[in-house]
Amino acid sequence: MRRWSDLAERVAATTRTSEKTALLADYLRSLTADELPIAAVFLTGRPFPEADQRSAGLGWSAIMTAIGNVASITRGDLGAAYDRHSDLSKAVEDVLVGAGHAPPPEVSPTLPEVAATFAAVESASGPAAKARLLTELLARCDPATAKGIVKVLGRELRIGLREGLVEAAIAKAFDRPLDAVKWAGMLTGDVGRLAELARDDQLDDAELALFHPLKFMLASPAEDAAEILRRLGPEVWVEDKYDGIRAQLHKRGTDVRLYSRDLNDVSAQFPEVVDAARPLGWTGVIDGEILAWKDGLVLPFQSLQARLGRKSPSDAIRAEVPVIFVAFDLLALGPGDDPDGEATVEPLLREPLRERRRRLDAIELPLAGAGGRFIRSHLGVAIDVDALEVAFADSRARRNEGLMVKDPTSIYSPGRRGLGWLKMKKALATIDCVVVGVEVGHGKRHGVLSDYTFAVRDTKTDKLVNIGKAYSGLTDAEIAEMTKWFEAHTIATYGRYRQVEPTVVVEIAFDVIVRSKRHGSGFSLRFPRIAALRPDKSVDEIDTVDTVTALYEGLQHGSELLVTAGARTVPPAAG
Ligand code: AMP
Numbered sequence: 001m002r003r004w005s006d007l008a009e010r011v012a013a014t015t016r017t018s019e020k021t022a023l024l025a026d027y028l029r030s031l032t033a034d035e036l037p038i039a040a041v042f043l044t045g046r047p048f049p050e051a052d053q054r055s056a057g058l059g060w061s062a063i064m065t066a067i068g069n070v071a072s073i074t075r076g077d078l079g080a081a082y083d084r085h086s087d088l089s090k091a092v093e094d095v096l097v098g099a100g101h102a103p104p105p106e107v108s109p110t111l112p113e114v115a116a117t118f119a120a121v122e123s124a125s126g127p128a129a130k131a132r133l134l135t136e137l138l139a140r141c142d143p144a145t146a147k148g149i150v151k152v153l154g155r156e157l158r159i160g161l162r163e164g165l166v167e168a169a170i171a172k173a174f175d176r177p178l179d180a181v182k183w184a185g186m187l188t189g190d191v192g193r194l195a196e197l198a199r200d201d202q203l204d205d206a207e208l209a210l211f212h213p214l215k216f217m218l219a220s221p222a223e224d225a226a227e228i229l230r231r232l233g234p235e236v237w238v239e240d241k242y243d244g245i246r247a248q249l250h251k252r253g254t255d256v257r258l259y260s261r262d263l264n265d266v267s268a269q270f271p272e273v274v275d276a277a278r279p280l281g282w283t284g285v286i287d288g289e290i291l292a293w294k295d296g297l298v299l300p301f302q303s304l305q306a307r308l309g310r311k312s313p314s315d316a317i318r319a320e321v322p323v324i325f326v327a328f329d330l331l332a333l334g335p336g337d338d339p340d341g342e343a344t345v346e347p348l349l350r351e352p353l354r355e356r357r358r359r360l361d362a363i364e365l366p367l368a369g370a371g372g373r374f375i376r377s378h379l380g381v382a383i384d385v386d387a388l389e390v391a392f393a394d395s396r397a398r399r400n401e402g403l404m405v406k407d408p409t410s411i412y413s414p415g416r417r418g419l420g421w422l423k424m425k426k427a428l429a430t431i432d433c434v435v436v437g438v439e440v441g442h443g444k445r446h447g448v449l450s451d452y453t454f455a456v457r458d459t460k461t462d463k464l465v466n467i468g469k470a471y472s473g474l475t476d477a478e479i480a481e482m483t484k485w486f487e488a489h490t491i492a493t494y495g496r497y498r499q500v501e502p503t504v505v506v507e508i509a510f511d512v513i514v515r516s517k518r519h520g521s522g523f524s525l526r527f528p529r530i531a532a533l534r535p536d537k538s539v540d541e542i543d544t545v546d547t548v549t550a551l552y553e554g555l556q557h558g559s560e561l562l563v564t565a566g567a568r569t570v571p572p573a574a575g
Contacts, residue, residue, distance in 0.1 A: 001114045001141070002105075003027075004039055005148025017165065024169030028195065036199065037192030038115045042152050043166050044191050047118040050163075051189030051212040053265055054122045058134060058153055060088060060501040061489050062127055066134040067092055067146075071099035079492025079499065086463055089150040096143035107140045114149060163415065166191055174198040186414050187347060189214060189263075208285075208332050208347040210250050213259035215415030216287065217329075219404060219423040225388040228422050232407040233383070237353070238391040240378040241423060242326050243301045243401040244291035245308070245536045247273075249325060251285075252334070252341055254278040258290070258325075262538050268312045273325045276373035282363045283334035283345060287412075288327040288377070296369055298399040301532060309535045324368040328377035328404075329353070330360035331412060353420070354408040377404075392424055401425060430531050431456065431543040431551070435504040436464060438486045439496045441471065449483045449498065450474075452530065454506060456521055458545045464502055465520035465545065468510075473530040482533070505534040505542055513552040523548050 007027045011020050024043070031039055041049050048054045064078055073095045081091035109117070117137045121130045134153075138146050167185050171178040176198045184206035185194045197203050208214075229236065246261040247270075256277040260266045267274050270290055292299035292307070303321050307313055334345035348356050357379070366372025378398065382388045382405075392403045402425035410420025433454035441450035451471050455464040474482065482504070489501040510525035518524055522545070 001109050001111055001148060002145045004042060004111060005144050005151075008043070008148055008151060009144075020165060021168045021172055024166065025172035028169055028173040035111045036195050038111045040166060040170065040195040041190075041192040042111075042148075044163050045152065047115075047152055048122075049190035049192055050215070051209075051263060054119075056118050056121045056130075056153055058121060058130055059489055059503075060154060060491065062131045062134065063088065063092070063150055063154060064491075065131045066138050067095065069131070069135040070138045070146075071096060071101045073099055076492065082491055083499070088154045089147045092150045093143045093147035096146055101143060101146075103140055103142060105142070108142065108145055109137060109140050113137075118153075163191065167194070170195050170198045174201075176201070176203060180204075183350075186214065186349060188212070208345055210252050210283070210285065210332075210334075210345055211255070211257055213248050213250070213263040214285065214331060214349075215263070216246055216248065216261055217412050217414060217421060218417045219421040220417045220419055225385040225424070228388065228405050228424065229382075229385065231419060232405060232422065235381060235383050235408070236388070237406045237408050238380045238382050238388065238395075239328060239404045239406065240395040240398060240400040241402040241404045241425070242289045242291050242298070242377070244289040244304055244323075244326070247288060247290045247325065248331075249273070249277060249286045249288065249327075251277055251280070252283045252345075253338065255341075261536055261541075269307060269310060270323055270325075271312065272318065273323060273373050276366065277325075280364050280366075281336035283336065283338055283343065284363070285331040285345075286325075286327045286360065287329035287331055288325050290323050291326050292321045293324040293368060294322055300399075305532055309533075324373050324375060326375050326377055327360060327365060329412065330356045330363070333359060333363070349412040349414065352409045352411065353406055356412065357408075388424070430507045430509045431467075431548060432505055432534060432537055432541065433467060433508050434464060434502045434539045434542050435486075435500060435506055436466065436502050437497055437499050439498070445471070445479070448479050449486045450479050452506065453497075454508060455502070456543050456545055456548055458521070460545075463520075465522075467519050467521040467523055467548065468508070468525045468528045470508060470528040470530050473509075474533065478533065503539055505537040505539060506530050507532045507534050513548065515552070521545050521548060523552060 007023065011023055014020050014023065028036065028040065044050065047056045064075055067073055067078060068075065077095050078091055081094045082088060085091050085094065114137065117133055121133045124130050124133055138149065141149060167181050168178060171181040180203045181194065181198055184197055184203040185191060187206045187208045188194055189212045197206055247266065248259045250257045250259070256267070256274045257265055258267045258270055258273060273290065292304040299321065306317055306321050307323060330348055332345045332347050335343050348359065360376065365374040365376065368375050380391050382391055388405070395403050402423065405422045405424060407420045410418065413420065433456055435452045436455045437453035438449040439451040440446065441448060451469060453466060453469045455466045458465045486498060486500050490498045491501060492499045508525065508528050509531040510528045512526040513523055514526060515522060516524035
């Protein structure tokens with residue numbers, strides 16, 4: 001594990017992609033059979049493969065407790081170190097060096113030992129048992145090794161490593177074509193297995209595995225309708241942009257699962273969709289959006305929020321906020337008649353959208369309105385700016401957020417903001433931010449943590465930079481629930497202000513963006529308010545300073561149609 005930590009450090013210190021790839025390739029080639037898959041997965045910054053449903057279930061709080069157990073370090077020490085570095089793993093290294101923590105090198109854990117501990121932590125029940133296992137592991141680590149472990153566990157691998165870079169390194173290490181590596185990577189969703197297949201020259205054996213979610217294709221920003229046509233034209237497909245949450249439905253026989261955008265199994269949250277899919281006569285994977293829908297009408301995203309983050313919905317909530325699945329893509333298809341559940345599933349990712357949609361239209365999906373739980377996305381064709389604007393207005397009239405514009409010839413690119421899909425929304429917009437600090441509120445909100453300070457990401461430094469502060473627009477029940485969470489995930493306390501683990505994503509509405517030196521982002525928002533908690537989004541998906549700059553410039557020019565990386569249309573503030 002120490003070698004892995006050192007390698008991660010060296011890659012982080014290198015700015016050139018070709019050098020990073022070369023360092024990684026040499027390292028991967030040098031590993032033993034059992035080290036290779038583990039090292040590759042850790043290099044993508046996670047303890048388990050992405051499509052794996054396991055998570056170690058260790059928050060920063062547990063990591064901090066374990067560090068406190070290993071050496072006599074207080075939370076205050078760690079909080080102060082975190083403030084210096086804005087990086088938990090560096091803070092951990094720093095305090096362990098300061099505490100003189102130096103176990104003998106021969107007890108330093110190997111990669112398989114670290115992986116085994118992560119698996120044990122995952123299956124241990126309760127925070128105390130988990131923290132004990134982590135304490136035992138960290139006690140054996142010198143500060144640099146501990147830093148590597150915290151990077152993986154804290155999901156903090158800011159070494160410029162993205163899956164794409166690890167794939168390039170795998171291709172180089174074992175001298176395989178990059179395209180073949182990428183394709184096998186998409187199908188398996190497990191970079192460890194991918195490394196093994198590449199090493200053994202078996203990339204052609206990779207198969208799409210049902211019930212292992214594929215990464216979702218995302219949409220890119222564009223400037224305006226004319227720009228969209230230039231990029232995707234001459235003929236583009238226009239689909240309504242539904243304001244729900246993204247979901248991937250996998251089905252084989254009567255086994256049905258739904259996965260969220262962060263690849264978690266959310267089947268239990270939407271039992272009506274799962275039950276409606278069970279009897280259907282096909283096997284495969286569809287991509288779509290879960291939408292709150294009642295009496296033939298779309299309900300606003302805020303209604304759907306009552307269904308999020310709960311393990312399973314009560315009958316009352318199911319009746320109040322019924323959901324449907326809007327299908328817009330077909331990613332794999334197998335035969336309906338598959339009694340042994342072993343038939344091969346054909347991946348359709350590299351088929352053009354036109355073909356995927358044709359096949360989606362041909363499968364059985366009982367429609368909402370006729371007693372079913374599905375609709376297919378509303379689809380049209382546009383060849384000029386006027387047609388795009390009309391389609392946009394029509395989609396809004398159907399109570400949707402805006403328009404998704406797609407190139408009918410495009411393939412499905414999992415995990416990429418491909419150029420095949422663009423999104424079109426109207427100002428005013430919202431931005432997705434992460435909460436970095438909270439304070440006790442005033443008046444009626446006294447005693448609860450209701451004032452949030454939030455940040456966007458600066459892609460140049462990969463740091464979180466503050467953009468504003470808002471009093472919660474959440475319900476009392478949500479505030480109470482979030483207060484408990486923030487108390488358990490406080491990094492440091494400064495008077496009334498608590499610096500918290502930066503993982504809660506909120507969607508912020510505002511009236512105007514202004515340039516401001518007050519915040520690290522260089523911008524501040526007029527009348528910011530919390531439009532929604534976004535438990536479906538991870539901190540990797542928050543908006544960036546670049547998006548805010550584009551929004552700012554768009555608003556300056558008073559552009560009617562804003563097409564941004566992460567903006568959602570909301571009504572202006574009352575008054
Ligand atoms: P955003 O969340 O603003 O980045 O916009 C992209 C999201 O729009 C996707 O991840 C989907 O959840 C959602 N979406 C809604 N309707 C569609 C559609 N017809 N096609 C693709 N994505 C859609």
